[in-house]
Amino acid sequence: MSSAATETRPLPMEGRDSFQFLGFTRARAIFFLAFVVVVVVSPLAVYPIFLMKVYCFIIFACAYNLLLGYTGLMSFGHAAFFGMGAYLCGYAATQWGLPVGLAVLAGTAYAGLLGLVFGWIAIRRQGLYFGMITLALAQMVYFVALKAPFTGGEDGIQSVPRGTLFGLVDLSSNMALYWTLSVILLAVLVFYNRIVHSPFGQVLRAIRNNPDRTKSLGVDVDRFKLLSFVISAALSGFAASLKTVLFGIATLTDVSLNISTEVVLINLVGGIGTIFGPVVGSYVILMLEQFMAPYGPWVLLIQGIVFMLFVLIFRQGIVGELQKRLKTHL
Amino acid sequence: MPFDLNLNLILGQMVLGLVNGVFYAILSLGLAIIFGLLGVINFAHGVFFMLGAFLAYMLGATLGIGYWGSLLIAPVLVGLIGIVVEVLLIRRLYKIDHLYGLLLTLGLALAIEGLIRIVFGQQGVPYPIPPSLRGAVDIGFMLLPLYRVWVVVAGIVLCLATWFVIERTPLGAKLRAATDNPAMVQAFGINVPVMLTLTYAAGVALAGVGGVMAAPVMTIDPAMGTNIVIVVFAVVVIGGMGSIFGSIVTGLGLGLLEGLAKATFPSASSTVIFVAMVIILVLRPRGLFGKMA
Numbered sequence: 001m002s003s004a005a006t007e008t009r010p011l012p013m014e015g016r017d018s019f020q021f022l023g024f025t026r027a028r029a030i031f032f033l034a035f036v037v038v039v040v041v042s043p044l045a046v047y048p049i050f051l052m053k054v055y056c057f058i059i060f061a062c063a064y065n066l067l068l069g070y071t072g073l074m075s076f077g078h079a080a081f082f083g084m085g086a087y088l089c090g091y092a093a094t095q096w097g098l099p100v101g102l103a104v105l106a107g108t109a110y111a112g113l114l115g116l117v118f119g120w121i122a123i124r125r126q127g128l129y130f131g132m133i134t135l136a137l138a139q140m141v142y143f144v145a146l147k148a149p150f151t152g153g154e155d156g157i158q159s160v161p162r163g164t165l166f167g168l169v170d171l172s173s174n175m176a177l178y179w180t181l182s183v184i185l186l187a188v189l190v191f192y193n194r195i196v197h198s199p200f201g202q203v204l205r206a207i208r209n210n211p212d213r214t215k216s217l218g219v220d221v222d223r224f225k226l227l228s229f230v231i232s233a234a235l236s237g238f239a240a241s242l243k244t245v246l247f248g249i250a251t252l253t254d255v256s257l258n259i260s261t262e263v264v265l266i267n268l269v270g271g272i273g274t275i276f277g278p279v280v281g282s283y284v285i286l287m288l289e290q291f292m293a294p295y296g297p298w299v300l301l302i303q304g305i306v307f308m309l310f311v312l313i314f315r316q317g318i319v320g321e322l323q324k325r326l327k328t329h330l
Numbered sequence: 331m332p333f334d335l336n337l338n339l340i341l342g343q344m345v346l347g348l349v350n351g352v353f354y355a356i357l358s359l360g361l362a363i364i365f366g367l368l369g370v371i372n373f374a375h376g377v378f379f380m381l382g383a384f385l386a387y388m389l390g391a392t393l394g395i396g397y398w399g400s401l402l403i404a405p406v407l408v409g410l411i412g413i414v415v416e417v418l419l420i421r422r423l424y425k426i427d428h429l430y431g432l433l434l435t436l437g438l439a440l441a442i443e444g445l446i447r448i449v450f451g452q453q454g455v456p457y458p459i460p461p462s463l464r465g466a467v468d469i470g471f472m473l474l475p476l477y478r479v480w481v482v483v484a485g486i487v488l489c490l491a492t493w494f495v496i497e498r499t500p501l502g503a504k505l506r507a508a509t510d511n512p513a514m515v516q517a518f519g520i521n522v523p524v525m526l527t528l529t530y531a532a533g534v535a536l537a538g539v540g541g542v543m544a545a546p547v548m549t550i551d552p553a554m555g556t557n558i559v560i561v562v563f564a565v566v567v568i569g570g571m572g573s574i575f576g577s578i579v580t581g582l583g584l585g586l587l588e589g590l591a592k593a594t595f596p597s598a599s600s601t602v603i604f605v606a607m608v609i610i611l612v613l614r615p616r617g618l619f620g621k622m623a
Contacts, residue, residue, distance in 0.1 A: 129567060131432060132566065132567055133567055135560055136560060136563055136604050137608070144601065264436070296448075298444065301444030302444075303437075303441075303444070304439070304442070304443075311433045
């Protein structure tokens, strides 16, 4: 089965570009620097808490895109990693009294571990089955979270302290947290672009484009798929841990189906298999939700319609369409 | 506490579990038929189940149509919606990766669920058991509500009838042929696109029947469809979609298993089917009745 991202290939394959800036090609470097400007300027105009929420979701969406866009595996269960990462980060900070940096690390590691187990189970089946299995596993995690004592059930884990980063930066101030998260986000984007364009990333794309051929070249396809899955899960847990630090809570919402579908939608709208799709998609979807929030269930209806619209008309997503116009990879 | 081996309780819960098993069987059957011919995993399948239940409620509340009338009319309406959905939306995706079909039907499921929430609110609506099926039968170890007996019997008959149509009639033969090789079947002068439309409609109508039957025993709420479709996905992974008969047996079996868990380890009852899925994936990755990939 060919993967989601490759059904049409309007652009030539990416070649080697002599221009490099932090591992970005020329076009991507321009986009990246423009985004840096946006990150620096936007808190003057937009509520920083909302921006920070967007940044957490960009990281989450990058984690998901690595799997769907570059490995060709469609998971419907990333809420399991997001939710459990959030819970463990909150638990570590409140119950074990870990400093914020270690709590985030704990949430990340736990999500990665969960990813190892779920990945090991799910890669036994391919294509659509993979999606159904991850969905079912995440639902199982949801029921466990609902009943297990350590998640706090319906209340969740509350009043997670922000603390100070490495004993240096007091994160209780919103702007201090904002700059910290901004640096983390930009670092994640550089890291994500590096992974995608590393030899490891090349193997992942080979698997996405033609798993059988890749196997015949002597690549242990399942192992690479699993590794990609674990990285994706850990990065999802990282994003969720940051979100827990930001809002001070970890709740059942974080582990619910909505989170799994939201991250798919963000990537679909932004552009599956593009570097900056998660960035654009997160802004669009979270702004949409912010505007629609007072109208309750209308959010669900609009989300569904956006889903169908993009699947039917703009399968490449916003960044994908932009790539076609500009004739370059973004 | 956990191991109170009360045989009556266990048998009682297993009979009740069979009711859920019937719904799993009906839904996984429809899912398998649609997947077989269209190659699309219909994420919206649960939502059509939910629509069946809500339509029964609406027919009763606005037109005064009772259970038996709804049992006929609601699935037809669901099937008509299915025709519209296939012609307007799903048809456009046959030529591209099947993952997009899953995404489209996921979007459809969200939109329909949102719409129902807007109209009916987040809470459920009640639906009475039809007067002719009230009361209970004494089956020795427990008093079994008559309505549940009806659901089990009617559900199994419905599944077997579907199996018969597909495996033993000329229509079913054409359907199976088109599943194997649509181009060849088209060459014999059979209108495959119409067949695809009607198959989708029939599959979701089946889910609609399930929804009407579920209305008096489940709370009718907007989330019921998504909740059940995830369990049905696990059922499908366990059974494998290769065999119609396999879908029925797996659905019923897992309903029984769930009932057994309710009687012995109540706290595990919501996860037991997922645990079963994990065990099957580890021991027999292609599923109980699945063909080799």
